[in-house]
Amino acid sequence: MKKIKTLHMILKQTHSDKILASYLAFVFVAAFVILLTEPEIHRYSDALWYLYAVISTAGFGDIVVHTFFAKIVSVVVTIYSLIAIAVITGVIVNFHTTILELSRRDTLTAFLDKLERLPELSPEELSELSEKVHSYRLLHK
Secondary structure (H helix, E strand, O other): OHHHHHHHHHHHHOOHHHHHHHHHHHHHHHHHHHHHHOOOOOOHHHHHHHHHHHHOOOOOOOOOOOOHHHHHHHHHHHHHHHHHHHHHHHHHHHHHHHHHHHHHHHHHHHHHHHHHOHHHOOHHHHHHHHHHHHHHHHHOO
């Protein structure tokens, strides 16, 4: 649940939630357009299933469009899907990397602060600091 909240926060802070919402709205509208223009698709759920196959590039072949307009909609949905997924993925990865870098800097700053006041540290703090150094060395061998 925490990961979903973090993802929602990232999407909201970067305004990628608007990209995702507009993309999903576009897919639902495109499914409706395909339902209207393709004579072999009789249910909205079939149009959504067809678009899922197009977006996922699975191409199951159980539903095939024949009209020129439905083919154009399929191409546009595919291109929009590639762009939207790439942008949202890039934003999430960049945001996550930035958070990790800031966390690393904060940890390093706290460590350097303790080193600067080494003579003032209690035996417990010195032991804790020694354990952190030992753990760091084990991780980075």
